[in-house]
Amino acid sequence: MSVKIIVKDAVKKYGDNTVIPDLSLDIKEGEFFTLLGPSGCGKTTLLRMIAGFNSIEGGDIYFNDRRINDLDPAKRNIGMVFQNYAIFPHLTVRDNVAFGLKQKKMDKKTIAEQTDKFMKLMHIDEYADRMPERLSGGQQQRVALARALVIQPDVLLMDEPLSNLDAKLRVEMRTVIKEIQHNVGITTVYVTHDQEEAMAVSDRIAVMNLGEIQQIGSPKTLYQRPANLFVSSFIGRTNIMDGKLRVNGGQTVLELEQGYQAVMNNVRPECQKDQDVKVSIRPEEFVINTEGKGIGAVIDDSVFLGLNTHYFVTTDSGVKAEIVQESMIDSILPQGMKIYLTVKSEKINVLTEDGSMNILTGVLNDKPE
């Protein structure tokens, strides 16, 4: 049975140090929900509050209608996967997986059946009688996952489960995790600092910084319409430039450096006034031309990555920027070459000058008010 999780005005303090001042979010039943943020943003703290390993200094956490603040972690029926896997080194793979079932005093037959089922599901049945120290990192990860799922928990909690794996295995395991989660249909809360990983696995992501939620939304929303400067620069890569918004007879125009102007058709009506703004332009939202149109810049360096080529440029007013273009068959633009840049105005994001708010329409934020 899966549950929905409601966090309401949660507060976490260590002594006088407030780590999470006031945090609310709703996680839907069966959803793959990710807490994403830089280290120290409070994402693991929040996960451990849900798990019951951290005390809660204020607010409430519910599984469906049940308030779980004071419920013993052992009684919350959660499956948890830890960053270091926390496999019991003194037990075999089978005993590790069976641990939770034995704890529930199930009969031997059921334990054996369920253990076998989940070991098969995770493709670790052939190592059933090995000791964990003789498993690779990926295999240990599978054991941890099988152990967490076999008890049929209401919620699956994962704390940076892939951070100890090498890059290739990480990509492989995140597919495995997503598939299993999908098949089992269990409400999952996943913590990571890796935005690419978060985008790959999540239904929805909550971006956190300094103990506060910045934005909650689907990977697509977060990338295309970030709610503020932090989200826009934390999710994916972006160039932040200063700009000016000018309203001229019903038309809103964004003015960037060197007098380059782009017409913006999606500025929120209440924000359509003359003002200084910050502009977030992703590397692929620049268009390069050599006809002298737009912002003048000189190429400092280029990196060929197969599908795309990255250019690092300095504009004529000295701003550094990164541009991505689909690689062309003939040639790479040489270092020192003078180019001109225009932007894809329907894609770029315009933010208030302090970066606290995106002033375009279409910004979705599920963060409860």
Place this chain on the structure above:
Amino acid sequence: MTKTKKKVDVWTLISLTILALYGLFLLYPLFKLLLESIYKNGAFTFQYFAKFFSNPYYGTTLVHSFKLSLAATVFSLILGVPLAYLYNMYEIKGRALVQIIIVLCCMSAPFIGAYAWVQLRGNNGIITRWIAGLIGHKPPSIYGFRGIVTVLTLQLFPLVHMLVSGALKNVDNSLLEASENMGVTGVKRFFKVVIPLCMPTILAAALLVFMRAFADYGTPLLIGQGYQTFPVIIYNEYFGETGTDHNFAAAVAVIAIVITAVIFLFQKWLSNRFEFHMNALHPIEMKQAHGLKNFLIHLYVYLVVGLAFMPQVYVMYCSFRATSGKIFVKGFATTSYQKIARDVPLAVRNTFVIGLIALAAVILLAILIAYLVVRRRSKLNDVIDTASMIPYIIPGSVVGIALVIAFNRKPLVLTGTAFIMVVALCIRRIPYTIRSSVAILQQIPITVEEAAISLGCSKLEAFFKATVPMMANGVLSGAILSWVTIITELSTGVILYNRNTITLTLAIYTQVSRGSDGPAAAFATILNVLTVVSMLIFMKFSKTKDISF
């Protein structure tokens, strides 16, 4: 951090229980000891402290003890640190045997060493006569300051070796390779890299050696010949044949505690300046030395270990010598063993029963306390942490006297029971076991326990099913040393034992003090054999072949 406000956390209960035990068996006796030193016939008095400080004789003993302990510490480090280095850096033939001998050496009661050295190098000792024959006149006397320092050094440098070896096991090989890369090799590397890396441990070893030397009274008693030391006063004033003064003994004991406390704090201050942690990913690989170097390495190792072991060998040899009355005569016989045959079963049984109960209690309490200290930081557990370290600074004989003062009259009479001996052993040994358990626990990620809890374990179940099994190996390798220290403990036992609770070590002591050298040697031999056997059994069954402190 209690999550449920209504229910009392099981760990809080454990904290309170342990605190109560400390209160009853450590703090209360110490309080009684303090009271005894300043309270006489219904009135407070400082006359006993005044007596100590007004008579220069007592001050002299204090100076003596300091000089002795300092000298023994310095020499133990000079012998022990290079030994540990060579032993861990190079292939040594007969490594396992050397290991066992070293443990035997540092675990035998110091008075056995003193006693054997008197036999070997005394006025009429074998070696004395041999050297005299060789050079034509008597070599310098072993008695007095020099003798005590010699015996204590040979007794205590193996301890330095064991501690520093433990530290060297945590030194990553790449550190040594890196220094080699930068042109620091050989002796230079030893002083510039290895010693600084082991500094925290060397300081800890220095403290341990100093404390043991300071608290020892068996050696000065046997080999001092008038070179009076501080602990001897305590013992004489409490248990001496004539003119005992319990209040004065208590006052001297209090002074002893103050002094050791000051030394302890000084060492803490010093070692805080060298504090760092190491964990070797790639432990040092032992190298095979060649030619002269190899020869010199083996010579040093065998020589110092042999020297330390000589008294033991001599005692074992003596146990098989024929005796006439109390005197050894020519030839070999088993008369010494026959004489003690009737007493051996009881002594062995006591050694095992008291020892095993104490060991079990020490391990259980130590891992519980380690857990509280590491995983459940709170004011309450800080108090436990501090209390558990108190025995570090209290000489064994003072523990014994404090327990006697506290429990030899109503409401709780425990003197003369095996229980009080178990208590004394626990108090003496627990600080060491706690330290090692804490170190082990700090290596174990807390998530393993949380995993168990999330899989439905209660807090206590998670502790016993996940954390304890992971600690087991490390705790076991410390346990063997606890065991050996327990069965060879003398200083508290000699104050607390009686006819029914006599152990092997105490039997040796009583035989020596009666002048029955043969039976004493026989008891000592039996004890050595038992020590070796328990170590062999341990090494066979334990996964780690290491014996760690």
